[in-house]
Amino acid sequence: MAKKPDQTTIVEYDHVGEADVLELRTQPLPPPAPGEVTVQVICAGISHIDGFIRAGRETDWDEQWPRRSGSEFAGIVVAVGEGAGGFRVGSDVIGHVRAGAHATFVNVPVVALVMKPKSLTWEAAGGMFLSGATALEVLDELKIGASDVVVISAAAGGVGSIQAQVAKHRGATVIGTCGDRNFDYLRQLGIKPVRYGDGIADRIRRAAAGASVTALIDNFGQDGHALVDELGVPAGRYRSSADRREVELRLLRGDPESVAHATDVLARLVDLAQARTFTLLVSGIYPLRRISEAYADLQKLHSRGKVLLGTNMVSSFRTLKARDVHEAVG
Numbered sequence: 001m002a003k004k005p006d007q008t009t010i011v012e013y014d015h016v017g018e019a020d021v022l023e024l025r026t027q028p029l030p031p032p033a034p035g036e037v038t039v040q041v042i043c044a045g046i047s048h049i050d051g052f053i054r055a056g057r058e059t060d061w062d063e064q065w066p067r068r069s070g071s072e073f074a075g076i077v078v079a080v081g082e083g084a085g086g087f088r089v090g091s092d093v094i095g096h097v098r099a100g101a102h103a104t105f106v107n108v109p110v111v112a113l114v115m116k117p118k119s120l121t122w123e124a125a126g127g128m129f130l131s132g133a134t135a136l137e138v139l140d141e142l143k144i145g146a147s148d149v150v151v152i153s154a155a156a157g158g159v160g161s162i163q164a165q166v167a168k169h170r171g172a173t174v175i176g177t178c179g180d181r182n183f184d185y186l187r188q189l190g191i192k193p194v195r196y197g198d199g200i201a202d203r204i205r206r207a208a209a210g211a212s213v214t215a216l217i218d219n220f221g222q223d224g225h226a227l228v229d230e231l232g233v234p235a236g237r238y239r240s241s242a243d244r245r246e247v248e249l250r251l252l253r254g255d256p257e258s259v260a261h262a263t264d265v266l267a268r269l270v271d272l273a274q275a276r277t278f279t280l281l282v283s284g285i286y287p288l289r290r291i292s293e294a295y296a297d298l299q300k301l302h303s304r305g306k307v308l309l310g311t312n313m314v315s316s317f318r319t320l321k322a323r324d325v326h327e328a329v330g
């Protein structure tokens with residue numbers, strides 16, 4: 001059993017900038033307030049929107065300085081405040097915060113937590129919230145279902161891979177854009193891979209085999225607008241990368257209604273993952289202290305699944321990642 005902590009090591013920054021502004025700081029950790037628990041973070045995810053906020057691209061982000069990093073985590077409850085519901089010391093949980101998940105211990109309101117099923121790995125649990133909830137919210141907004149032929153861009157990435165698997169599970173025909181390295185991965189999921197870049201509209205038409213494309217989700221933010229016109233996607237059934245950004249920022253709001261909604265979406269995601277509707281693939285995992293390397297990896301824009309941070313990694317020895325094998329042998 002993890003011991004009750006009086007300190008936490010947390011990632012903070014004092015001004016906007018690249019990942020090198022991030023610092024690990026050890027601070028006193030107060031006991032959990034009423035309605036809160038203390039969670040020992042085992043695994044946390046990183047996402048592009050964290051990086052955009054840190055770099056000052058999200059000008060409406062009004063958190064006090066110093067600012068904290070990270071919004072998704074999984075861990076073990078190590079202390080319980082009054083009125084913490086069914087959460088007990090030793091409970092495995094998955095949670096979300098507006099900022100501050102990149103830490104060894106966090107105090108979190110129980111309204112932002114769900115129980116982690118034993119069948120989910122710490123990695124899948126810790127990286128699930130923001131990408132998965134974004135994926136699900138966009139699919140729900142578009143009401144993607146069995147009659148759809150949907151194009152999903154960056155279909156092997158953090159958001160796209162979850163989105164494509166869930167869309168497929170709903171019965172849709174899913175065409176996913178990716179580079180050559182990800183063709184086999186997407187095919188294994190039953191998703192039709194199409195290479196991004198010049199001539200993509202023709203390749204999508206071929207993949208659709210005569211069917212009309214009924215919806216298009218542009219996660220990457222490159223080909224979307226042009227493709228909607230070229231493919232004749234119905235008005236209202238397109239989501240741009242900017243729309244997706246809005247969804248992400250909504251999921252990070254701190255007001256009680258938004259937190260409750262985000263937790264509901266997280267609970268649905270956990271159910272879907274437990275039912276193996278989707279599998280969260282680990283693109284890379286880094287010790288917390290190597291967070292800037294984790295962001296450098298994400299910013300290469302070739303993740304297959306999620307880039308994660310571990311707080312208790314047995315070894316930081318790096319092995320060849322599965323997604324690098326294509327390049328290594330090619």
Ligand SMILES: NC(=O)c1ccc[n+]([C@@H]2O[C@H](COP(=O)([O-])OP(=O)(O)OC[C@H]3O[C@@H](n4cnc5c(N)ncnc54)[C@H](OP(=O)(O)O)[C@@H]3O)[C@@H](O)[C@H]2O)c1
Pocket residue numbers: 047048049131153154155156157158159160177178179180181182196197219220221222241242244245298301302303304305
């Ligand atoms: N507009 C916004 O505010 C906003 C918000 C969040 C994210 N984004 C962007 O959305 C993208 C995907 O998000 P994510 O969180 O899923 O990121 P991610 O995990 O970093 O996505 C990586 C995936 O993007 C694919 N990719 C690379 N170049 C591409 C291209 N030209 N067209 C289509 N796909 C391409 C890669 O496939 P291969 O490895 O096979 O090349 C890889 O699987 C990121 O580039 C991110 O910057 C934009």
